[in-house]
Amino acid sequence: MWNSDSLAGIIFLIIGLLALYGARELSHLGGVFPRTASMLVIFFSLLLLINSGRGGKPVEKVKDPWYVIIIIILAILYIAIIPYLGFLLTSIIFISLVAWMLNSNRHGSRAIIMAIITGVGISFGFYAVFSYILAVPLPAGVFFQ
Amino acid sequence: MAEFFLTALQNIFLPHSLLLALGGVTAGIIIGCLPGLTATMAMAVLVPFTFTMNAVNGLIMLGGIYVGAIYGGCISAILVNTPGTPSAIATTFDGFPLAKKGMAEHALVTAAFASGVGGLIGTVILLVLSPILAAVALKFGPPEYFWLAVFGLTIIATLASDSILKGLLGGALGLLLGTIGMAPLGGDVRYTFGLPELQAGIEIIVALIGFFCIPEVLLMIENRLERYKLAQVKTQKGVALKVIKELLQKPGLLLRSSLIGTFVGIVPGAGGNIAGLISYNEAVRFSKQPEKFGTGIIEGVAASEASNNAEVGGSLVPLLTLGIPGGPPAAVLLGALLLQGMRPGPELYVNFGDITYTFIFSLFISNIFMLVLGLYGARYFARLINLPVNYLAPFIVFLSVIGSYAIRNNMLDVWLMLFFGLVGYFTRKLGLHAGPIVLGMILGPIAENGYVQAVLMGRAAGSTVSLFFTRPISIVLIILSLVSALWPFFQRKRRQKEGVNTHVE
Amino acid sequence: MFLQRRHPVVFAAILLIAVLALTGCGKTQSADKGSGEKEQKSATADYPEQPITYIIPFNPGGQSDIEARRQQPYLEKDLGVKVNITYKPGGGGATGWAELVLAKPDGYTLCGFNIPHIILQPMERGNTGYKTEDIVPVAVFQATPIGLAVPKDSQFKTLDDFIKYAKDNPNKVTITGSGTYTGHHITYLQLQKLAGIKMTYVPTTGAAPAVQNLLGGHVQAMLGNSNDLVQHQDKIRVLAMASEKRFAALPNVPTFKELGYNIIESIDRGVAVPPKTPPEIIKRLEKAFLAIANNEEVKNQQIKQGFVPVSMGHDEAVKYIKTKTDEYSKLVDDLKATAGK
Numbered sequence: 006m007w008n009s010d011s012l013a014g015i016i017f018l019i020i021g022l023l024a025l026y027g028a029r030e031l032s033h034l035g036g037v038f039p040r041t042a043s044m045l046v047i048f049f050s051l052l053l054l055i056n057s058g059r060g061g062k063p064v065e066k067v068k069d070p071w072y073v074i075i076i077i078i079l080a081i082l083y084i085a086i087i088p089y090l091g092f093l094l095t096s097i098i099f100i101s102l103v104a105w106m107l108n109s110n111r112h113g114s115r116a117i118i119m120a121i122i123t124g125v126g127i128s129f130g131f132y133a134v135f136s137y138i139l140a141v142p143l144p145a146g147v148f149f150q
Numbered sequence: 151m152a153e154f155f156l157t158a159l160q161n162i163f164l165p166h167s168l169l170l171a172l173g174g175v176t177a178g179i180i181i182g183c184l185p186g187l188t189a190t191m192a193m194a195v196l197v198p199f200t201f202t203m204n205a206v207n208g209l210i211m212l213g214g215i216y217v218g219a220i221y222g223g224c225i226s227a228i229l230v231n232t233p234g235t236p237s238a239i240a241t242t243f244d245g246f247p248l249a250k251k252g253m254a255e256h257a258l259v260t261a262a263f264a265s266g267v268g269g270l271i272g273t274v275i276l277l278v279l280s281p282i283l284a285a286v287a288l289k290f291g292p293p294e295y296f297w298l299a300v301f302g303l304t305i306i307a308t309l310a311s312d313s314i315l316k317g318l319l320g321g322a323l324g325l326l327l328g329t330i331g332m333a334p335l336g337g338d339v340r341y342t343f344g345l346p347e348l349q350a351g352i353e354i355i356v357a358l359i360g361f362f363c364i365p366e367v368l369l370m371i372e373n374r375l376e377r378y379k380l381a382q383v384k385t386q387k388g389v390a391l392k393v394i395k396e397l398l399q400k401p402g403l404l405l406r407s408s409l410i411g412t413f414v415g416i417v418p419g420a421g422g423n424i425a426g427l428i429s430y431n432e433a434v435r436f437s438k439q440p441e442k443f444g445t446g447i448i449e450g451v452a453a454s455e456a457s458n459n460a461e462v463g464g465s466l467v468p469l470l471t472l473g474i475p476g477g478p479p480a481a482v483l484l485g486a487l488l489l490q491g492m493r494p495g496p497e498l499y500v501n502f503g504d505i506t507y508t509f510i511f512s513l514f515i516s517n518i519f520m521l522v523l524g525l526y527g528a529r530y531f532a533r534l535i536n537l538p539v540n541y542l543a544p545f546i547v548f549l550s551v552i553g554s555y556a557i558r559n560n561m562l563d564v565w566l567m568l569f570f571g572l573v574g575y576f577t578r579k580l581g582l583h584a585g586p587i588v589l590g591m592i593l594g595p596i597a598e599n600g601y602v603q604a605v606l607m608g609r610a611a612g613s614t615v616s617l618f619f620t621r622p623i624s625i626v627l628i629i630l631s632l633v634s635a636l637w638p639f640f641q642r643k644r645r646q647k648e649g650v651n652t653h654v655e
Numbered sequence: 656m657f658l659q660r661r662h663p664v665v666f667a668a669i670l671l672i673a674v675l676a677l678t679g680c681g682k683t684q685s686a687d688k689g690s691g692e693k694e695q696k697s698a699t700a701d702y703p704e705q706p707i708t709y710i711i712p713f714n715p716g717g718q719s720d721i722e723a724r725r726q727q728p729y730l731e732k733d734l735g736v737k738v739n740i741t742y743k744p745g746g747g748g749a750t751g752w753a754e755l756v757l758a759k760p761d762g763y764t765l766c767g768f769n770i771p772h773i774i775l776q777p778m779e780r781g782n783t784g785y786k787t788e789d790i791v792p793v794a795v796f797q798a799t800p801i802g803l804a805v806p807k808d809s810q811f812k813t814l815d816d817f818i819k820y821a822k823d824n825p826n827k828v829t830i831t832g833s834g835t836y837t838g839h840h841i842t843y844l845q846l847q848k849l850a851g852i853k854m855t856y857v858p859t860t861g862a863a864p865a866v867q868n869l870l871g872g873h874v875q876a877m878l879g880n881s882n883d884l885v886q887h888q889d890k891i892r893v894l895a896m897a898s899e900k901r902f903a904a905l906p907n908v909p910t911f912k913e914l915g916y917n918i919i920e921s922i923d924r925g926v927a928v929p930p931k932t933p934p935e936i937i938k939r940l941e942k943a944f945l946a947i948a949n950n951e952e953v954k955n956q957q958i959k960q961g962f963v964p965v966s967m968g969h970d971e972a973v974k975y976i977k978t979k980t981d982e983y984s985k986l987v988d989d990l991k992a993t994a995g996k
Contacts, residue, residue, distance in 0.1 A: 034333070038597075048322075103543065291872075473887065475863065483716075
């Protein structure tokens with residue numbers, strides 16, 4: 006019953022309806038595109054739903070869901086912490102941590118050292134390029150300002 | 151004019167000119183291959199350095215950066231499915247599949263060669279046909295932009311070969327996302343959820359990195375155990391020569407793509423991204439084996455890269471002759487020209503002829519440097535993909551974060567990038583691909599601006615319908631759109647018939 | 656797989672940290688502002704010590720960018736630190752200004768600003784993210800009066816031709832300009848009211864597309880910035896300028912005032928700092944920018960390119976903004992009442 010067509014259809018049908026609702030107060034010319042786009046979304050979602058009855062592709066499975074979830078959470082934490090610890094430090098922590106975690110031979114000090122070297126190397130290297138050569142100010146973090 | 155040619159030829163072979171061009175191209179390639187850093191940004195950052203040089207040298211360097219950066223975008227497009235600059239979006243369609251098949255070097259060599267050819271053709275046209283083409287560029291008014299965007303959107307039909315419905319849904323979603331922010335007329339502000347940063351809409355690069363890159367990283371993590379086997383791909387010898395020979399057997403592909411790119415570049419506001427997409431679409435239509443596109447063939451990469459580098463030359467046509475930049479990098483060049491006291495227009499070619507022609511000729515040199523650097527660099531770049539997943543994945547996430555931040559120094563963009571990344575991953579699992587969504591986001595605003603302005607013009611003239619449907623360039627674009635939209639259906643019918651024939655035999 | 660045995664606990668712990676981090680996020684901005692006070696007293700004595708960020712709230716290559724690039728070498732010499740120009744385009748400048756008012760008032764973040772944008776945007780738009788009063792001007796150094804232009808081969812040779820035609824053909828004349836409720840749009844509304852005509856305004860995003868529309872003949876007229884008018888003067892005819900006196904770079908063009916229509920509009924550009932910036936820092940920056948504004952070479956360059964050199968310091972600028980705010984507030988109410996949008 007639940008295949009990729011029907012799931013996509015339902016989700017985007019709801020999004021389309023919400024978008025159409027959100028556009029209700031717009032002026033005529035200001036709202037023509039949002040309304041048209043929302044209606045197109047709704048229309049195609051409905052078609053997908055109808056089509057799903059004929060048997061669409063199944064939803065692609067996520068292999069190793071826990072790993073993926075952990076990495077996503079780490080990425081969220083990474084971005085959330087940058088304003089506090091600064092870009093450089095947070096990047097070092099993130100890269101080293103993830104490089105170690107994903108390593109299938111992660112036991113032993115060699116793996117940990119390699120991960121940290123990678124983290125420090127990449128972070129410093131690109132930080133230097135961006136900050137000094139390209140003059141892009143990167144967040145320094147609350148503690149270091 | 152001929153005297154200028156002679157002076158220009160002498161100038162470009164001076165040691166410092168060559169060094170500046172080489173330096174510019176190198177810097178451009180490095181910046182272009184980092185997602186989030188665009189040619190525009192690179193050039194803007196280096197404009198102050200051009201104050202201390204004289205006008206010619208500054209322009210040579212900026213030109214080199216422009217050429218290099220547009221090429222550089224293909225490197226990350228091929229290796230990690232993330233266009234380093236928006237011009238390389240179409241390069242991901244076949245470039246990344248090639249890399250996954252272990253043929254990253256083939257893709258990179260193709261990109262270098264095609265970019266070089268495209269860039270050279272674009273520069274030739276810039277040199278020879280500028281005045282005529284500039285006049286054509288001016289004929290593009292709001293209705294033409296609308297139809298150009300519609301034409302661009304029909305490419306969805308080509309991209310979404312497996313499920314047309316999902317492709318159309320993706321495109322509609324993209325259109326919707328593109329409406330976020332201020333309306334072109336009336337000052338309505340749409341879907342900003344109270345965040346003032348969204349008044350400007352969503353930065354396209356944020357969406358690019360999010361939709362193209364993050365899902366790949368997550369998939370990489372899912373498949374990390376299998377990838378360890380892929381990493382053992384050995385580097386082959388003589389790839390470059392083989393690829394070049396193959397490409398030279400298809401002069402039509404390269405020529406057509408370059409012409410499309412130059413022409414799209416001439417239209418102000420239509421940049422390398424649109425050039426690459428339209429060229430890719432046409433390559434599919436003209437091909438004898440269209441179904442192979444998207445699976446990883448060098449023709450796909452060649453079509454996109456030839457046209458996006460040809461677009462560089464094209465974007466300079468309205469800039470130098472009219473003072474209207476063909477795209478954002480050209481706008482930076484305009485600023486540089488004005489600061490040096492040079493006004494674009496006929497004056498540029500007459501009063502400053504030696505500078506102008508030296509600049510144009512230097513583009514030939516820059517394109518050649520780019521070609522050579524790209525060809526030689528290909529085998530080294532290709533090795534990057536052999537890095538083990540546990541280093542590659544966090545590295546890519548790191549680049550995505552720094553890249554999306556660098557656009558306008560705003561953490562919100564980084565959050566948006568991650569948000570789109572997760573959405574993109576999720577929709578991937580549901581069978582919706584990033585291409586149509588991003589297409590909608592890029593073309594939606596162009597279509598809307600054109601539409602709103604044209605409606606206003608139409609009302610004033612008394613008939614909106616005639617304004618939209620009776621102007622010559624619009625008619626051409628409408629026909630192109632219809633052909634492009636209906637092509638896949640004819641394709642399928644033809645293939646079915648052929649299938650029946652071979653069956654019978 | 657390291658999660659196999661302990662995963663529910665580890666997962667819950669990570670989730671908890673994530674939630675805490677996200678809620679903590681929102682407090683960053685206020686934390687910054689609070690700690691600023693004590694540091695300021697010692698910082699101003701040696702200001703500036705670090706590189707300064709000069710935000711341009713528009714795309715590179717525009718008028719604000721050109722001016723900033725012109726100023727950059729002088730600023731770096733005068734202040735002795737690097738000045739980094741960054742771009743934060745969007746919302747007609749609003750995105751950049753919304754960020755400016757939240758930045759630390761330590762003198763290391765500057766932002767170009769435009770009048771009437773900073774006045775009209777909060778007035779007309781819902782939530783722009785900043786209030787006019789929060790933009791603290793350091794100096795105003797450039798102005799581009801707005802002018803009415805038609806293509807060189809247009810049937811309109813004088814402003815009178817134009818207005819006569821518009822009177823006879825209500826809503827038929829297409830006139831393009833940059834944005835809605837911007838200086839250009841206000842000029843259009845004023846012209847309609849004072850001349851008693853009705854036209855159709857075709858807004859574009861930015862000045863370049865407006866020029867393109869005009870040169871391509873897609874519209875009949877354009878309201879544009881003086882520097883664009885100067886740049887393209889061979890291809891266009893400027894019918895009138897909305898300035899007090901005749902515009903130096905286009906001496907043959909009459910002013911609206913001369914012709915009987917009291918329309919004075921220009922886009923004034925300056926640089927601003929966040930609210931609560933200490934007066935000593937404002938004074939230092941003001942000195943640096945006014946030195947550039949009064950520099951003869953700079954002024955000549957500006958005039959050649961079609962800009963009007965201006966030299967307003969902090970106090971003058973504050974007064975000017977207040978006057979303009981009152982003016983616009985009355986004007987906009989009036990225009991809305993008569994024109995019916």
